[in-house]
Amino acid sequence: MYQYEYPHPAVTTDIVIFTIRDKQLKLLQIMRGGEPFKGKWALPGGFVQLDEDLETGARRELTEETGISGVYLEQLYTYGAVDRDPRERVITVAYSALIPSDKIVLQAATDAEAVGWFSMDELPELAFDHKKIVDMAHQRLVAKLDYSTIAFKFMPEEFTLSELQDVYEIILREEMDRRNFRKWMLALDQIKETGGERREGAHRPAKLYSVINPDKVEIIK
Amino acid sequence: MYQYEYPHPAVTTDIVIFTIRDKQLKLLQIMRGGEPFKGKWALPGGFVQLDEDLETGARRELTEETGISGVYLEQLYTYGAVDRDPRERVITVAYSALIPSDKIVLQAATDAEAVGWFSMDELPELAFDHKKIVDMAHQRLVAKLDYSTIAFKFMPEEFTLSELQDVYEIILREEMDRRNFRKWMLALDQIKETGGERREGAHRPAKLYSVINPDKVEIIK
DNA sequence: CAAGATAGTGTAAGGTTTACACTAAGTCAA
DNA sequence: TTGACTTAGTGTAAACCTTACACTATCTTG
Numbered sequence: 001m002y003q004y005e006y007p008h009p010a011v012t013t014d015i016v017i018f019t020i021r022d023k024q025l026k027l028l029q030i031m032r033g034g035e036p037f038k039g040k041w042a043l044p045g046g047f048v049q050l051d052e053d054l055e056t057g058a059r060r061e062l063t064e065e066t067g068i069s070g071v072y073l074e075q076l077y078t079y080g081a082v083d084r085d086p087r088e089r090v091i092t093v094a095y096s097a098l099i100p101s102d103k104i105v106l107q108a109a110t111d112a113e114a115v116g117w118f119s120m121d122e123l124p125e126l127a128f129d130h131k132k133i134v135d136m137a138h139q140r141l142v143a144k145l146d147y148s149t150i151a152f153k154f155m156p157e158e159f160t161l162s163e164l165q166d167v168y169e170i171i172l173r174e175e176m177d178r179r180n181f182r183k184w185m186l187a188l189d190q191i192k193e194t195g196g197e198r199r200e201g202a203h204r205p206a207k208l209y210s211v212i213n214p215d216k217v218e219i220i221k
Numbered sequence: 222m223y224q225y226e227y228p229h230p231a232v233t234t235d236i237v238i239f240t241i242r243d244k245q246l247k248l249l250q251i252m253r254g255g256e257p258f259k260g261k262w263a264l265p266g267g268f269v270q271l272d273e274d275l276e277t278g279a280r281r282e283l284t285e286e287t288g289i290s291g292v293y294l295e296q297l298y299t300y301g302a303v304d305r306d307p308r309e310r311v312i313t314v315a316y317s318a319l320i321p322s323d324k325i326v327l328q329a330a331t332d333a334e335a336v337g338w339f340s341m342d343e344l345p346e347l348a349f350d351h352k353k354i355v356d357m358a359h360q361r362l363v364a365k366l367d368y369s370t371i372a373f374k375f376m377p378e379e380f381t382l383s384e385l386q387d388v389y390e391i392i393l394r395e396e397m398d399r400r401n402f403r404k405w406m407l408a409l410d411q412i413k414e415t416g417g418e419r420r421e422g423a424h425r426p427a428k429l430y431s432v433i434n435p436d437k438v439e440i441i442k
Numbered sequence: 443c444a445a446g447a448t449a450g451t452g453t454a455a456g457g458t459t460t461a462c463a464c465t466a467a468g469t470c471a472a
Numbered sequence: 473t474t475g476a477c478t479t480a481g482t483g484t485a486a487a488c489c490t491t492a493c494a495c496t497a498t499c500t501t502g
Contacts, residue, residue: 001224001225001226002224002225002226002227002228002229003222003223003224004222004223004225004229004231005222005223006223006231006268007223007270007271008223008225008229008230008231008232009229009232009269009271010225010227010229011229011230011232011301011312047227048230048301048312049228050228050230050303050310051303052303053301053302053303054299054301054312075298075299077296078275078296078299078314080232080269080274080275080314081274082271082272082273082274089271091232091269091275091312091314093299093301093312147368160480161480161481162479162480177460177461177462178480178481178482179461179462179463179481179482179483180459180460180461182481182482183482183483184459199468199469201468201469201478201479202468202469202470202477202478202479203466203467203468203469203477203478203479203480204466204467204468204478204479204480204481205467205468205479205480206479206480206481207480207481381449382449382450383448383449398491398492398493399449399450399451400450400451400452400492400493400494401490401491401492403450403451404451404452405490420499420500422447422448422499422500423445423446423447423448423499423500423501424446424447424448424449424497424498424499424500425447425448425449425450425497425498425499426448426449426498426499427448427449427450428449428450
């Protein structure tokens with residue numbers, strides 16, 4: 001038992017995990033095994049421990065529940081409506097994670113709950129206020145494509161310009177002109193040719209590129 | 222005494238309160254009356270109560286400590302480093318508040334602590350990690366000027382274009398061309414002439430404008 | 443009524459964004 | 473082996489947006 005002179009809320013982290021797969025923007029949900037919302041899909045997340053920072057806690061939950069580690073994570077927003085959890089007052093610090101498409105190797109989650117990727121169009125009903133969190137994360141992602149290099153976080157080490165353009169088109173839900181996209185992207189000076197080529201399919205092979213500064217998300221323009 | 226099966230952190234809100242005064246961007250600090258950091262300046266804020274939402278708590282603290290109410294408030298970021306408070310684990314949800322220059326009527330704070338406005342250039346040493354919070358709030362404010370109508374939150378009901386331009390110049394720390402500023406601002410279609418004039422000083426009077434949609438911060442291209 | 447102060451206004455040049463169509467290089471099947 | 477198919481790769485002109493720049497208007501005060 002832990003005692004405090006004043007009441008304390010519980011604090012959790014929840015993580016909106018995006019990836020691109022099958023030409024769709026998908027996000028990961030976990031089937032809840034216990035009450036409340038038993039049997040409903042929810043964002044992965046859990047209680048912050050007192051000896052770990054918020055981001056550390058989010059990464060720990062991410063790994064425990066999905067086996068994913070070492071990915072891009074950014075704090076999204078903190079949700080603290082009084083009644084958002086029927087059990088006790090729970091404040092959640094929400095994070096967004098972006099996963100490169102080649103990294104999704106979902107081993108069965110350690111807690112033996114079901115794990116699933118859902119496209120934004122066919123999200124199931126979500127537990128708690130998670131729909132709201134997901135919507136905000138999605139909105140922010142779309143906005144950030146325009147003024148940052150966040151899209152690179154979906155790319156593997158090496159990629160072609162067409163693959164990169166696909167990511168933009170999928171997230172923004174709009175077609176882009178091939179020439180203008182290339183001109184724009186190359187002018188940003190954020191990617192460089194690796195020298196390699198990708199040959200796949202019955203057509204001219206594509207040059208491979210890599211991100212010049214992969215550890216940073218740059219603000220562009 | 223309050224008991225929990227698992228340990229819970231304390232949760233506070235801290236508020237970075239900006240205004241423009243004496244042609245400077247200023248922010249409000251409160252002198253701490255007790256330990257830790259007794260005698261140091263700090264952001265106004267305090268513990269979230271279990272029956273109030275985060276923003277409600279922030280507004281309550283704002284009013285209690287400064288007498289200010291009904292102003293623009295937005296969530297900034299949540300800080301949760303393990304050792305940010307020497308007493309116990311404290312997670313703080315930081316907010317930014319923007320106050321129109323005509324609203325600053327700082328009655329002595331109810332808690333009878335000293336209250337002061339500091340220009341960004343001459344900030345005193347701050348308690349906890351408040352310097353970091355202030356820096357982030359400042360950076361965000363500067364960024365938002367470019368792509369939103371947030372600057373209006375510093376304006377009184379009616380204002381002149383020159384006064385509005387002053388706000389931009391003070392925050393961005395750069396001079397802007399008078400004609401281009403007016404063209405740009407009017408093209409945004411966010412303010413309208415009120416019909417009134419401000420006559421002050423020995424020169425042509427200036428037309429007064431007001432914000433068309435004062436309750437919303439619009440995202441502008 | 444002249445001096446001094448801030449308000450208010452247009453235009454041309456430069457830069458950025460958009461629209462648009464053909465050639466290059468590979469595979470595969472006839 | 474060659475023609476059909478597929479995706480990769482490339483330039484230019486028009487439209488639009490941004491920037492630089494200087495003079496007139498209207499008031500107060502001495």
